Amino acid sequence: MSAAQPQLGITLFSLTAEYKAGKYTFEELLARTASEGVGPGVEFVGFQMIRTYPEVTDDYATRLRRLFDEHGLVPTCLDANVDIGRRRDRHMTDEETAEYLRVQMVTAKKLGFPMIRIQFGAKPGAIRLVAPIAEEMDVRLGMEIHAPHTVDHPTVVALRELYEEIDSPYLGFIPDFGSSARAVPAGAIALQRRLGVPEETIQKILDVRAEVSRGEREAFAARRELMESLQSEGASGDALQFAWRSLTLWGLQPPELWAEIMPRVLHIHGKFFGIDENGDEPSIDYATIMRVIHEASYTGTIASEWEGANWTPHPDGFAMVRAHHAMMKRYLAAA
Numbered sequence: 001m002s003a004a005q006p007q008l009g010i011t012l013f014s015l016t017a018e019y020k021a022g023k024y025t026f027e028e029l030l031a032r033t034a035s036e037g038v039g040p041g042v043e044f045v046g047f048q049m050i051r052t053y054p055e056v057t058d059d060y061a062t063r064l065r066r067l068f069d070e071h072g073l074v075p076t077c078l079d080a081n082v083d084i085g086r087r088r089d090r091h092m093t094d095e096e097t098a099e100y101l102r103v104q105m106v107t108a109k110k111l112g113f114p115m116i117r118i119q120f121g122a123k124p125g126a127i128r129l130v131a132p133i134a135e136e137m138d139v140r141l142g143m144e145i146h147a148p149h150t151v152d153h154p155t156v157v158a159l160r161e162l163y164e165e166i167d168s169p170y171l172g173f174i175p176d177f178g179s180s181a182r183a184v185p186a187g188a189i190a191l192q193r194r195l196g197v198p199e200e201t202i203q204k205i206l207d208v209r210a211e212v213s214r215g216e217r218e219a220f221a222a223r224r225e226l227m228e229s230l231q232s233e234g235a236s237g238d239a240l241q242f243a244w245r246s247l248t249l250w251g252l253q254p255p256e257l258w259a260e261i262m263p264r265v266l267h268i269h270g271k272f273f274g275i276d277e278n279g280d281e282p283s284i285d286y287a288t289i290m291r292v293i294h295e296a297s298y299t300g301t302i303a304s305e306w307e308g309a310n311w312t313p314h315p316d317g318f319a320m321v322r323a324h325h326a327m328m329k330r331y332l333a334a335a
Contacts, residue, residue: 005332006293008325009041009076009303011269012049015317017309019048027067034071038321041076041301042068043117043267046104054080054104061110068112076301077142077174077267078113080104082121094125101130105139115140115266117174120155124162127171134170142174142266147251148219150179151260163264172266175258177284178307179251184209185273185283188242188250191311195238201230205243213252223247249307255288262296270302275323279330287331294335302328 012019012029024032026049033039046053052060068075080101084091092100101118108116118141122130127141134141149156163171184206192202208226211217226243235243258265272281280286293302304324309315 004297004299006298007041007301008328009043009301010038010321011043011303011305013045014304014306014321017315018317030067030071030073032318034073036318036322038318038325040072040074041303042073043077043079043303045079046107047081054107056107056110065112075111075113076303078108078111078116080116080118082119084121094123094129097122097126098129102133105134105137108139109137115142117142117144119144124158127162131166131168131171135168140170140172140266142172144174144176144269145179146176147179148248150251150253151257160261172264173261174267174269175265176269176271177289178249178271179253180255180285180289181250181283182285183283184246184250185308187274187308187311192238192242197236197239197242201235201239205246209246212247219247219252255285256292258289259292259296262292262298265298267300268302270304270324270328272306272324273308275320275327279323279327281327286327290328290331291335294332
């Protein structure tokens with residue numbers, strides 16, 4: 001692969017179902033990542049994989065770095081959390097949020113990660129406070145743009161403006177391609193039918209999503225109105241969850257819009273829900289997305305993130321990530 005192209009990797013979040021079921025230990029996940037050839041880049045959620053997170057001992061850090069070296073893997077991004085609701089009485093202040101992030105940055109540094117994934121719970125005031133710490137520690141901060149947010153959402157626009165003002169290479173974005181889903185995954189729809197959700201309810205949810213997609217309704221307002229309507233009809237919890245996901249987790253941003261932020265992209269979440277018999281992701285327009293990435297001359301990591309285990313009877317995350325890598329390589333070669 002050309003040095004001018006992005007590097008491929010995995011977020012171990014793709015293996016959540018199997019990890020929770022006890023199929024693999026954390027150490028086995030790393031070993032299998034190497035043997036399956038779905039690295040070399042490895043990302044994981046700190047709170048999911050490290051019992052003592054957000055802190056780690058020096059011994060733990062040494063052992064983990066040794067494991068990465070032994071398997072020829074590269075730590076790419078540590079997924080931090082911005083839990084502003086940790087207190088019962090109020091949200092964390094900007095100062096408390098900055099300190100919470102600082103602790104996680106210390107851990108990332110000890111483990112050899114060059115950046116942490118952050119979330120929109122970190123307000124602009126907290127970002128201002130933590131930016132000089134990031135430069136001092138040499139740990140970058142990547143704000144994840146995850147559905148239902150889009151590059152032109154007011155929250156994201158405000159952060160884009162802040163990034164332009166501060167203009168630090170340590171501040172950037174992590175696009176999650178779930179924000180550009182052109183369709184609800186077929187597996188998710190099939191699951192609703194297996195759960196007994198009435199066909200007319202499923203269609204009502206899909207119709208509202210289609211209206212939002214055509215620009216006829218605003219996504220957040222449509223979601224609220226749809227949830228209220230379904231509740232008044234006595235819809236099941238499964239139906240309500242499906243409705244929420246349809247207008248939240250499977251975003252509607254045109255994939256071409258990612259180009260607007262590519263100069264400040266530090267890392268990418270290659271979200272996908274399935275790979276069809278043609279080797280494509282039917283729910284996300286990867287042909288366009290990979291062209292945008294290529295035209296931006298992005299050379300960072302794309303971490304494959306599979307989120308189809310919820311409706312897959314016998315999930316095999318590694319097989320799915322292998323197929324996802326093959327698809328991305330094909331589109332990159334075409335680009």
